[in-house]
Amino acid sequence: MTLIESVSLRRVLDSRGNPTVEADVLTQSGGFGRAAAPSGASTGEYEAIELPAKEAIAMAREHAVPRLERSVHAGNQRDVDAALHAADGTDDFSEIGANSAVAISMAASKAGADVLGAPLFQHLGGTFRDADRSFPVPLGNVVGGGEHAAEATHIQEFLAAPVGAPSVAEAVFANADVHAEVAEILADRGVAAAKGDEGAWAPAVSDAEAFEIVDEATSRVEEALGFEIKFGLDVAASELYDADAGVYRYGDAERTSAEQVEYMAELVDDYDLAYVEDPLDEDDYDGFAELTDRVGDRTLICGDDLFVTNVERLSRGIDEGAANSILIKPNQIGTLSDAFDAVELAQRNGLDAVVSHRSGETEDTTIAHLAVATDASFIKTGTVGGERTAKLNELIRIAEEAV
Numbered sequence: 052m053t054l055i056e057s058v059s060l061r062r063v064l065d066s067r068g069n070p071t072v073e074a075d076v077l078t079q080s081g082g083f084g085r086a087a088a089p090s091g092a093s094t095g096e097y098e099a100i101e102l103p104a105k106e107a108i109a110m111a112r113e114h115a116v117p118r119l120e121r122s123v124h125a126g127n128q129r130d131v132d133a134a135l136h137a138a139d140g141t142d143d144f145s146e147i148g149a150n151s152a153v154a155i156s157m158a159a160s161k162a163g164a165d166v167l168g169a170p171l172f173q174h175l176g177g178t179f180r181d182a183d184r185s186f187p188v189p190l191g192n193v194v195g196g197g198e199h200a201a202e203a204t205h206i207q208e209f210l211a212a213p214v215g216a217p218s219v220a221e222a223v224f225a226n227a228d229v230h231a232e233v234a235e236i237l238a239d240r241g242v243a244a245a246k247g248d249e250g251a252w253a254p255a256v257s258d259a260e261a262f263e264i265v266d267e268a269t270s271r272v273e274e275a276l277g278f279e280i281k282f283g284l285d286v287a288a289s290e291l292y293d294a295d296a297g298v299y300r301y302g303d304a305e306r307t308s309a310e311q312v313e314y315m316a317e318l319v320d321d322y323d324l325a326y327v328e329d330p331l332d333e334d335d336y337d338g339f340a341e342l343t344d345r346v347g348d349r350t351l352i353c354g355d356d357l358f359v360t361n362v363e364r365l366s367r368g369i370d371e372g373a374a375n376s377i378l379i380k381p382n383q384i385g386t387l388s389d390a391f392d393a394v395e396l397a398q399r400n401g402l403d404a405v406v407s408h409r410s411g412e413t414e415d416t417t418i419a420h421l422a423v424a425t426d427a428s429f430i431k432t433g434t435v436g437g438e439r440t441a442k443l444n445e446l447i448r449i450a451e452e453a454v
């Protein structure tokens with residue numbers, strides 16, 4: 052019923068104005084799915100390879116599309132993704148591009164769901180998904196810099212975490228309120244701010260001042276709404292790490308690895324942080340393990356560039372106690388099956404899964420469904436901006452549909 056009839060690929064724009072790959076999958080029974088690849092700026096060294104969109108499309112047309120059309124069922128995600136791997140033949144999708152692979156993988160999942168007449172989260176989560184399970188808490192990027200904005204904070208993302216929100220919708224609106232509150236505080240302080248790639252405010256303030264501002268903004272909104280709103284960070288520390296000198300550079304200031312662990316542990320306690328992503332360099336399993344040992348009982352230490360949604364890197368992290376959560380970005384690994392494998396391995400070992408967007412995004416909403424289907428604890432998908440609200444609004448709809 053879900054035999055793939057055709058796979059079409061085209062270039063579309065992402066939110067940074069760069070070309071990206073969009074895939075349409077049509078089944079013989081008329082099921083249809085469309086999805087587009089996102090794109091990172093602070094990409095991990097060990098991610099699957101994104102090719103220039105034109106090249107990725109040409110290679111996928113030559114190698115992957117003939118293996119899929121009239122051969123593979125869109126309803127069998129494992130078969131679709133195995134065909135993509137077989138077409139590519141490498142272990143990092145450097146032949147057809149992880150951008151082509153992930154667009155086709157996600158589009159096929161939607162075509163499979165369409166044939167069944169099921170919402171995507173249900174198709175992906177399966178019949179055993181417990182309808183009473185809680186929904187992912189949206190992490191809302193409200194202040195940021197790093198690779199996502201010039202002349203702003205060194206820490207890449209300050210993320211509102213409305214952990215006490217009674218519903219997904221209230222959490223989504225709370226993050227928007229924090230974003231607006233940050234704007235007011237910046238205006239009061241006479242600080243002008245544009246927005247970075249993900250729609251977060253990108254003021255030219257020190258990291259210390261950003262902590263003050265976000266702490267104040269979350270407290271004010273917490274008080275107004277009457278439920279707990281914490282905040283967290285994506286330090287994206289690999290971008291700060293100078294491997295030759297063995298130090299983390301925060302502008303003119305620097306920290307050794309031991310000082311970085313100390314600094315992160317202090318921040319967790321000073322600000323009661325709910326979440327700290329990539330606090331150390333992507334090769335520093337030991338530093339991650341030390342920090343997790345110190346503060347992992349009271350916050351999530353999440354591996355993004357550390358794990359790159361890759362089960363091998365995650366297995367090592369589990370063995371070494373390097374983190375207590377993993378960021379899941381399907382385009383880091385290339386297929387939904389690989390992303391699911393990473394989630395399953397993590398959850399079986401007591402780690403939380405956090406499903407995430409990329410800084411370059413489209414209107415695609417697959418990750419909202421993925422987060423619900425996998426029972427992820429958090430979803431990181433921005434706060435404002437059409438490509439971000441596409442996912443947040445979809446989450447609100449899913450929550451309505453899933454009751």
Ligand SMILES: C=C(OP(=O)(O)O)C(=O)O
Pocket residue numbers: 090091092093094095198285287355407408409410411
């Ligand atoms: C979303 C992120 O940024 P990018 O997509 O640039 O890697 C991140 O680092 O978590």
Ligand SMILES: [Mg+2]
Pocket residue numbers: 285287328329355356
């Ligand atoms: Mg990150």
